[in-house]
Amino acid sequence: MTILFYKLFLGFIVGSLIGLFSYITHLLTKSGMIAIVFVATIVCGFGSWFTWGLLILFFCSSGCIHLAKKRINMTNLDTVAEKGHTRDALQVLANSLPAIISLVLFYYTKNQLFLIGYASGIAGATADTWSSEIGILSKSAPRSIISFKPIQPGLSGGVSLLGTIASSLGSLLISVVFWLLYRPDDFSTFPQIFILIVPFICGIFNSLVDSLLGATLQAKYRCSICGQLTENKQHHFHTTQQIGGLSWLTNDWVNFFSGCLTVLFSWIILFYAQQ
Template identity: 75%
Template sequence: MTILLYKLLLGLIVGSIIALFSYIARLLTTSGALALIFVATVVCGFGSWPTWGLLILFFASSGCIHLVKKRINVTKTKSLVQKDHTRDAWQVLANSLPAITSLILFYYTENQLFLIGYVSGIAGATADTWGSEIGILSKSVPRSIMSFKQIEPGLSGGVSMLGSVASFFGSLLISVVFWLVYSWYPIFQLPTSLFVIVPLICGVFNSLVDSLLGATLQTKYRCPICDQITEQKQHHLKQTKQISGLSWMTNDWVNFFSGCLTVLSSWILIFYLQ
């Protein structure tokens, strides 16, 4: 318990430093910074140094991509998506809670199934974030994952070749780093190939599920002024009209549910493969 409290304190301190710089760089709102401190504290307290490093890798890589986009003034989706790219608490927690739940289960059970579930959750969040952030740079118009019709860039449910490739490499990055660190640990009985294969598959699976939920269940609105489909309740200072999806199913809920399904699918895969 003493070691746990020590790690919790260290996670609080380092998480606060990272959150402060993220807030100054406008990567996080005030609530988002507080949520990041909470997540960093929990992961550092209940996980090992490598698990904490994977979380930092996710936030750092996503933040770098966003800062590069700001440098080249990519702003064409700001008026359509529900939220801008400065993450608030709900966005931080929606992307991380499924993974850290699996990490806490690993801490108490020492079942490797839950550790890979954590990594799969982080891989999925990275794949989804990279796909969204980089996919918007595609010169081709994205298409709905359901109807394959062209949709406005940035709207949930849209896919592009560039975004799909970015999702794959985001998931691959987390999976390979996890494998490089843990494949040499003698305490693990699972085949080392699963350290890459399962998180990679589940990470890509996350981005697909996220797009499917975004296209089918996430609420969408139509602007009475410009007739564009948007995720915002107001557009051009006018109330928009809901045209599809569930009224409460925001993008944060989509991220949360896709993360839960990703972690669950990794548990199932490891259960049958080990």
């Protein structure tokens, strides 16, 4: 199959516009802007307008939530997190690559399993992002997904009622839009309900796996000045001491592995549904 040049060019142009706007509004760093151009070009080249629409919906909805928080001065709550809200290239790629891999596989195989896998990956990224962005606003302290004890807001591995609701709504948004954008006859292999249910379930699955990995394997540090737990190697301009997790497993890797497991989970569900 030949990838049409005009589709790649269109993805490059639109991705550049989105990236530039996101950079100006401090949603992306320079590297993040370059990464979003790459992602947009690939998705537009290998996908169609509706797969492109899901990606735009993910980035725009997440950006709008951040900008709304910024207007009410609520963006400084998660200072213990490894990175801030301005996403760099690693954050962009970690959230989008698993879904993109599934989309490329669909392009070459035309197996609908991979297309639904792409939607599941985007639903997962949206669910996790909404959970992090909105959950931090909860008035009650989040609780560890492992011990259920209260932990610091913004620290990976924490869950809250508000964050869980936000995660479900983010996954539902992508799933419903995906279901609405495709004609029923496009999915003769699977029951129509699978188009809606599988991405929705996988989106919530992603958020849970992300929290589990964040609570158990992601590197955690303690500040020698204030004693606060953090995901940063430095706090108060001093080197922090690692107290748990794997030193190389950053939040970006957690997001990437969660996305991969989510897409794989959707493949497994659909594979057995075909039997």
